[in-house]
Amino acid sequence: MALCSAGVLASEERPKGEYPIADRFAATVIGTPKFYKAALPAEIPVKEYELPGLHAVPALFWYSENLHFSAALQKGRAPLVFNIAGTGAGYKSMKMVALQKALYQAGFHVINLSSPTYLNFLINASQSNLPGFLPEDAEDIYRVMEQAYQKIEADADVSEFHVMGYSLGAAHAAFVAQLDQTRQTFNLQKVYMINPPVDLYNSVSILDQLLDDHVQGSVEGVGVFLDRALNRLAASYEPKDGMHFDGDFLYDAYSSWDPSKRGVGPDGRSGAAALIGTSFRMSSANVVFASDLMSHTGYIIPVGKEFGRRERLDYYAKASHVVKFTEYVDQMVIPYLLQKYPGKSRQQLLGEASLHHIEDFLASNDQVRVVTNRDEIILAPGELEYMEALLGDRIKVFDHGGHCGNIDSKESVADMVAFLKGGQ
Amino acid sequence: MTIKLRCYAAIFVIALLGARSWAEEEKDDAQINREKVEGLMEEQAPEKYEVQRLIKPQVPENALLVYDPWEPMNRGIYNFNARFDRAIFLPTVRGYRAITPDVVEKGVSNFFANLGEVSNLVNNLLQLQLKSSAITLSRFVVNSTIGVAGLWDPAEKFGMHSQKEDFGQTLGYWGVGSGPYLVMPFFGPSSLRDATGMGVDYVVDYNIDLLDVNDDANKDDIRIGLTLLKAVDGRKNTAFRYYETGSPFEYELVRFAHRQLREIQIEK
Numbered sequence: 001m002a003l004c005s006a007g008v009l010a011s012e013e014r015p016k017g018e019y020p021i022a023d024r025f026a027a028t029v030i031g032t033p034k035f036y037k038a039a040l041p042a043e044i045p046v047k048e049y050e051l052p053g054l055h056a057v058p059a060l061f062w063y064s065e066n067l068h069f070s071a072a073l074q075k076g077r078a079p080l081v082f083n084i085a086g087t088g089a090g091y092k093s094m095k096m097v098a099l100q101k102a103l104y105q106a107g108f109h110v111i112n113l114s115s116p117t118y119l120n121f122l123i124n125a126s127q128s129n130l131p132g133f134l135p136e137d138a139e140d141i142y143r144v145m146e147q148a149y150q151k152i153e154a155d156a157d158v159s160e161f162h163v164m165g166y167s168l169g170a171a172h173a174a175f176v177a178q179l180d181q182t183r184q185t186f187n188l189q190k191v192y193m194i195n196p197p198v199d200l201y202n203s204v205s206i207l208d209q210l211l212d213d214h215v216q217g218s219v220e221g222v223g224v225f226l227d228r229a230l231n232r233l234a235a236s237y238e239p240k241d242g243m244h245f246d247g248d249f250l251y252d253a254y255s256s257w258d259p260s261k262r263g264v265g266p267d268g269r270s271g272a273a274a275l276i277g278t279s280f281r282m283s284s285a286n287v288v289f290a291s292d293l294m295s296h297t298g299y300i301i302p303v304g305k306e307f308g309r310r311e312r313l314d315y316y317a318k319a320s321h322v323v324k325f326t327e328y329v330d331q332m333v334i335p336y337l338l339q340k341y342p343g344k345s346r347q348q349l350l351g352e353a354s355l356h357h358i359e360d361f362l363a364s365n366d367q368v369r370v371v372t373n374r375d376e377i378i379l380a381p382g383e384l385e386y387m388e389a390l391l392g393d394r395i396k397v398f399d400h401g402g403h404c405g406n407i408d409s410k411e412s413v414a415d416m417v418a419f420l421k422g423g424q
Numbered sequence: 425m426t427i428k429l430r431c432y433a434a435i436f437v438i439a440l441l442g443a444r445s446w447a448e449e450e451k452d453d454a455q456i457n458r459e460k461v462e463g464l465m466e467e468q469a470p471e472k473y474e475v476q477r478l479i480k481p482q483v484p485e486n487a488l489l490v491y492d493p494w495e496p497m498n499r500g501i502y503n504f505n506a507r508f509d510r511a512i513f514l515p516t517v518r519g520y521r522a523i524t525p526d527v528v529e530k531g532v533s534n535f536f537a538n539l540g541e542v543s544n545l546v547n548n549l550l551q552l553q554l555k556s557s558a559i560t561l562s563r564f565v566v567n568s569t570i571g572v573a574g575l576w577d578p579a580e581k582f583g584m585h586s587q588k589e590d591f592g593q594t595l596g597y598w599g600v601g602s603g604p605y606l607v608m609p610f611f612g613p614s615s616l617r618d619a620t621g622m623g624v625d626y627v628v629d630y631n632i633d634l635l636d637v638n639d640d641a642n643k644d645d646i647r648i649g650l651t652l653l654k655a656v657d658g659r660k661n662t663a664f665r666y667y668e669t670g671s672p673f674e675y676e677l678v679r680f681a682h683r684q685l686r687e688i689q690i691e692k
């Protein structure tokens with residue numbers, strides 16, 4: 001933090017004007033503390049819509065019929081931004097809502113779409129029910145974009161279309177934009193990618209590994225770790241006004257700790273990293289279970305097994321949480337793809353789920369912009385440099401923020417709005 | 425994922441991975457066809473007398489468990505609540521928000537919170553929390569007078585923060601275990617202890633009868649109106665939405681998050 005840029009030091013009001021959390025894992029967990037957040041309206045007019053699903057919905061998922069999405073529409077003529085959520089996140093997740101507000105405030109129509117890895121999308125709009133293979137995900141998202149636009153067409157006067165997303169959603173945005181070059185339904189103008197992975201398999205390996213490295217006893221130690229973490233949090237920090245488990249609570253607690261006690265413990269484990277690994281494993285468990293049930297792969301759920309609405313799921317829940325995301329890819333997605341595309345190898349298929357696969361498109365299209373962080377956690381060594389070389393001045397790299405921790409900071413929102421508005 | 429969800433996620437995973445299973449006879453129902461998984465299951469088979477140990481309050485080695493012998497019924501009620509929420513409760517809340525200015529909504533929330541200070545005071549006293557009791561009493565006096573019958577909350581501005589306690593927490597404070605998990609119709613996640621506590625709090629409130637509306641048939645309409653308004657106000661102030669976690673295991677997630685939250689509330 002001593003190395004604040006000159007511009008920041010110049011503004012005396014905010015001595016630490018930039019994103020304040022230097023620990024990449026803590027930043028990812030805590031997000032942006034209130035003071036550093038962009039000013040966003042408390043509420044904007046958002047309407048929710050439903051689209052018919054592609055598949056019959058099993059009784060167990062009775063609550064998730066039809067694909068849901070939301071739209072915030074301007075009164076007059078404006079560009080429309082399709083905004084795609086990150087791994088396991090729905091169109092109403094906190095990050096998605098923040099982005100929707102920021103874009104609406106800046107004068108855009110905004111359609112928020114869930115990630116194909118989100119239960120509701122996976123069940124209703126994923127053709128294969130096995131999300132994670134970027135080219136096929138892009139087909140699914142593109143179809144949803146077309147249907148969603150038809151749904152709101154009468155209410156929105158659209159001048160042009162843009163697409164964006166964060167995390168996995170950022171990679172989706174790029175693949176969707178590339179697909180649009182041949183389909184040309186939207187003639188997408190700008191592509192804004194927040195904290196994208198480069199090679200999806202690398203990124204999920206890193207996230208899988210966090211659990212193994214930072215939780216003693218790996219998956220089976222998660223219970224003990226979390227119990228301790230919660231107790232430590234509850235014991236060491238007395239909030240003034242009741243217990244609110246939100247980002248600011250965590251930040252206050254984090255700030256109240258002695259700096260030497262933050263971050264990495266004496267055993268080399270980071271609590272925040274453990275939490276990220278745990279949360280990622282949860283997202284992946286959701287995908288594993290729902291994919292298995294929908295696509296009848298028989299990986300965990302015996303083929304033919306039917307669940308009632310009141311069925312106990314704890315055994316299946318445990319089983320799903322044992323599976324790593326990379327195992328999901330290797331043992332559920334890849335076999336399906338090998339069968340569907342005979343002649344392609346595993347290596348080829350994994351290569352297609354990577355930005356390398358569309359690098360010509362990314363390099364040649366000056367309407368593509370990436371923003372990420374120097375301390376991003378989901379990039380393998382060399383991947384940040386790869387993007388910098390590929391995109392030149394079309395990549396913005398903040399110093400801190402970890403993975404999407406600074407997504408609604410003043411600087412990040414300003415960058416997003418400036419890019420999407422530019423050249424209008 | 426949002427921070428809140430992440431916390432729930434965290435808590436949830438404890439539930440899944442730390443939890444041991446309950447009913448031995450149901451073990452055969454789960455036909456899971458992976459060796460790895462079966463191995464895990466084997467290890468997590470329930471121990472003898474575990475249930476008895478777990479309903480006691482101090483069970484550090486198994487603090488992660490939630491005892492849920494009424495699971496099928498609870499799941500049924502959970503689903504009923506989800507449907508009721510979607511079909512009736514949330515639309516009502518939306519209507520209420522649409523026709524009511526924000527300042528009035530805030531006033532309504534403050535008003536009911538102020539009435540709730542009575543039970544907060546009783547329970548703080550029962551837990552021998554003298555400082556919290558004093559704060560609660562001061563809040564009630566200040567807000568009922570300067571705050572005009574509790575419509576405003578000036579006490580908060582004077583640095584007196586609400587000290588919420590209910591009879592379920594009081595029971596917990598004196599060492600009563602939570603008992604079986606219980607999903608209550610309309611109210612949602614609870615436990616045998618906390619549901620009992622709610623009943624006790626209700627009886628206390630009813631007998632103190634601050635607004636002088638009980639036991640008078642002529643005031644029934646007022647009483648019913650207030651009860652409904654309180655319900656709508658309460659739902660408005662609760663961010664939770666059924667089946668939006670994106671997890672097929674939401675029931676387990678909520679069950680565990682709720683239990684953990686109650687334990688922290690009791691400790692504080």
